[in-house]
Amino acid sequence: MKTTKDTTTAGNGGGDVRLTGISKTYGSFTAVHPLDLTVPQGSFFALLGASGCGKTTTLRMIAGLEEPTAGTVHLGDQDVTALPPYKRPVNTVFQSYALFPHLDIFENVAFGLRRRGIRSVKKQVEEMLELVQLGEQARKKPHQLSGGQQQRVAVARALINHPRVLLLDEPLGALDLKLRRQMQLELKRIQTEVGITFVHVTHDQEEAMTMADTVAVMNAGRVEQLGPPTELYENPRTTFVANFLGTSNFIEAEVDTRSGGEIVLKAGGGKLVLPEARNSAPTTTGGKVLVGVRPEKISLTHADDAGGIPDGRNRITGRIADSSFIGVSTQFVVDSPVCTDFEVYVQNIDRDARLVPGAEVVLHWNPAHTFGLDAAQSLLAGTVNSAGVETVEEEVA
Amino acid sequence: MATATEAPPLAPAPEKEPPRRRGRWTPYWLLLPGLLWLVVFFALPVIYQASTSVQTGSLEEGYKVTWHFATYWDALSEYWPQFVRSVLYAASATVLCLLLGYPLAYLIAFRAGRWRNLIMILVIAPFFTSFLIRTLAWKTILADSGPVVDVLNTLHVLDVTAWLGWTAGDRVLATPLAVVCGLTYNFLPFMILPLYTSLERIDPRLHEAANDLYAKPSTTFRRVTFPLSMPGVVSGTLLTFIPASGDYINSDLLGSTETRMAGNVIQSQFLRILDYPTAAALSFILMAAILVMVTLYIRKSGTEDLV
Numbered sequence: 001m002k003t004t005k006d007t008t009t010a011g012n013g014g015g016d017v018r019l020t021g022i023s024k025t026y027g028s029f030t031a032v033h034p035l036d037l038t039v040p041q042g043s044f045f046a047l048l049g050a051s052g053c054g055k056t057t058t059l060r061m062i063a064g065l066e067e068p069t070a071g072t073v074h075l076g077d078q079d080v081t082a083l084p085p086y087k088r089p090v091n092t093v094f095q096s097y098a099l100f101p102h103l104d105i106f107e108n109v110a111f112g113l114r115r116r117g118i119r120s121v122k123k124q125v126e127e128m129l130e131l132v133q134l135g136e137q138a139r140k141k142p143h144q145l146s147g148g149q150q151q152r153v154a155v156a157r158a159l160i161n162h163p164r165v166l167l168l169d170e171p172l173g174a175l176d177l178k179l180r181r182q183m184q185l186e187l188k189r190i191q192t193e194v195g196i197t198f199v200h201v202t203h204d205q206e207e208a209m210t211m212a213d214t215v216a217v218m219n220a221g222r223v224e225q226l227g228p229p230t231e232l233y234e235n236p237r238t239t240f241v242a243n244f245l246g247t248s249n250f251i252e253a254e255v256d257t258r259s260g261g262e263i264v265l266k267a268g269g270g271k272l273v274l275p276e277a278r279n280s281a282p283t284t285t286g287g288k289v290l291v292g293v294r295p296e297k298i299s300l301t302h303a304d305d306a307g308g309i310p311d312g313r314n315r316i317t318g319r320i321a322d323s324s325f326i327g328v329s330t331q332f333v334v335d336s337p338v339c340t341d342f343e344v345y346v347q348n349i350d351r352d353a354r355l356v357p358g359a360e361v362v363l364h365w366n367p368a369h370t371f372g373l374d375a376a377q378s379l380l381a382g383t384v385n386s387a388g389v390e391t392v393e394e395e396v397a
Numbered sequence: 398m399a400t401a402t403e404a405p406p407l408a409p410a411p412e413k414e415p416p417r418r419r420g421r422w423t424p425y426w427l428l429l430p431g432l433l434w435l436v437v438f439f440a441l442p443v444i445y446q447a448s449t450s451v452q453t454g455s456l457e458e459g460y461k462v463t464w465h466f467a468t469y470w471d472a473l474s475e476y477w478p479q480f481v482r483s484v485l486y487a488a489s490a491t492v493l494c495l496l497l498g499y500p501l502a503y504l505i506a507f508r509a510g511r512w513r514n515l516i517m518i519l520v521i522a523p524f525f526t527s528f529l530i531r532t533l534a535w536k537t538i539l540a541d542s543g544p545v546v547d548v549l550n551t552l553h554v555l556d557v558t559a560w561l562g563w564t565a566g567d568r569v570l571a572t573p574l575a576v577v578c579g580l581t582y583n584f585l586p587f588m589i590l591p592l593y594t595s596l597e598r599i600d601p602r603l604h605e606a607a608n609d610l611y612a613k614p615s616t617t618f619r620r621v622t623f624p625l626s627m628p629g630v631v632s633g634t635l636l637t638f639i640p641a642s643g644d645y646i647n648s649d650l651l652g653s654t655e656t657r658m659a660g661n662v663i664q665s666q667f668l669r670i671l672d673y674p675t676a677a678a679l680s681f682i683l684m685a686a687i688l689v690m691v692t693l694y695i696r697k698s699g700t701e702d703l704v
Binding site: 063064065084085086087090091092094095096098099100101102111112115116157158161 | 600602603605606607608609610611612613616620621624625
């Protein structure tokens with residue numbers, strides 16, 4: 001009875017997850033600050049952040065494994081805030097899979113069906129095991145399977161219940177790199193196939209960007225920015241997002257003039273142009289703005305050839321401090337008056353032999369790739385060093 | 398595999414031999430003290446007792462091995478009620494220990510939080526006092542005019558237990574109930590500790606996973622927690638049942654002649670009547686009976702599958 005109800009409501013588009021003002025505090029520590037979030041039905045949604053940023057707590061509140069201090073959780077139109085986990089039409093793939101060691105693979109997968117009083121589970125379980133390509137392993141115990149196989153059992157065990165939402169808590173964390181890549185594609189394929197809403201928690205920015213339609217970047221219990229991966233990458237709104245997703249260069253600049261959707265800024269002796277649409281900082285004349293640009297957007301020209309650079313490009317000068325050849329590209333660190341340690345990635349198409357440490361160069365890029373951030377924040381937020389601190393926090397928790 | 402096949406050409410076999418040979422006997426040397434201990438204090442006494450059990454003679458004329466197996470039959474036919482009683486009392490005490498110990502072990506493992514160590518100390522604390530003293534204390538607790546018996550009498554509980562044959566009249570002391578109480582009390586820690594160990598090893602995420610998969614807390618316990626704690630249940634019941642069925646102190650101090658167990662008979666045959674062959678034969682019968690029961694039990698509970 002209950003299953004039929006669940007599946008029909010899922011079919012009626014009841015799979016939106018709506019978090020309203022949800023928060024979680026442990027004593028004086030706030031794990032999740034009041035948060036509003038809507039995950040649309042059928043989407044692949046990723047919560048991305050360093051360890052201890054509150055992403056897992058958020059996920060557990062959706063699952064019902066953690067009680068929110070304030071706020072509500074809605075699945076479609078149903079308020080599930082007060083429901084215990086076993087009454088929520090939501091299933092979880094746990095970080096270390098949490099397969100039942102005393103049951104074989106078949107019984108692990110059948111567990112949810114049996115608990116809901118479904119008698120003939122054989123056909124469903126076999127189909128599900130086929131979907132995750134584990135038909136042969138049905139009578140083995142979990143410890144007899146490899147990590148990747150266990151991971152697929154965990155997915156099968158959750159999916160067989162046709163939950164309205166599938167929650168994935170760092171499901172690929174325990175796998176090695178190659179297998180992780182393979183499972184990313186596998187999960188994406190399964191999600192497209194079954195069309196269930198996936199909420200995926202991860203600390204791996206690449207994983208989030210490859211798999212998810214929408215990514216919410218979390219930091220210290222708050223959502224810093226939410227959007228499709230390309231938007232987060234191309235137009236970050238905080239230094240945390242800019243640093244956590246890839247690498248960014250920042251130049252402190254001062255607003256000079258504004259006209260026609262463009263802001264002209266003064267940095268060092270030169271001028272930089274920033275599209276107004278890509279700016280998230282307050283722009284009063286004379287105000288400070290952090291100008292950001294990704295390393296791969298920048299072209300590097302030897303100072304002798306500076307005359308050949310087209311007009312209308314943002315340019316700064318500097319001296320190459322370091323270069324490392326990594327095959328497809330060469331990574332340069334450029335020392336410039338407006339920013340030390342300016343990173344530039346140059347594709348190895350035509351290598352200029354003069355670009356060696358010590359050479360005077362001009363860095364230039366299309367102004368459309370510039371983004372502007374509020375200068376009142378740490379340049380280092382979200383970099384490797386600050387992420388390291390958060391790892392320690394996780395171990396304490 | 399790859400390294401194993403590639404290794405010989407790099408390092409010639411003869412050079413690799415000596416270190417392996419030197420280490421070959423180390424495990425056996427390390428085993429030696431334990432083995433010696435077992436031989437001197439277990440194997441030899443068992444052999445000696447086995448020979449005693451088939452001897453005939455008397456204290457004055459000395460005993461000779463005459464392969465008199467009839468001693469076994471005589472002992473069994475005379476003392477079978479005490480054996481039955483031993484098994485019954487030990488089984489009752491084991492069941493009571495399980496019923497009392499499981500909730501406590503569960504509490505310590507999952508709910509005690511920072512009280513965990515304190516409760517563990519309370520469980521182990523009785524071991525700091527001698528077994529004998531603790532059993533004597535129960536004599537006071539269950540004394541005829543003591544508060545426990547008074548309350549039980551007022552509530553007419555003793556009428557029910559007397560009807561069941563567990564107690565006699567309006568007293569608890571010198572009845573089967575008192576012996577089982579003593580056994581339960583004395584062997585409870587042997588039940589709690591293995592239960593706690595196996596419960597504590599269960600990953601709490603398995604509970605969450607079961608909850609997430611539509612199992613109510615009671616179903617989670619039945620389908621996940623209890624099956625996973627089976628190794629603890631089996632070792633706990635064995636650690637309780639085996640010593641309890643050979644125990645004689647509890648029956649001696651808390652019981653009467655009506656509650657004599659196999660242990661009491663063996664003790665009196667050895668130390669009072671000085672009929673060594675019968676005493677030895679009784680010991681072997683008890684040992685064999687326990688061995689058979691334990692083997693059947695382990696087979697049935699199928700714990701080898703769980704570890």
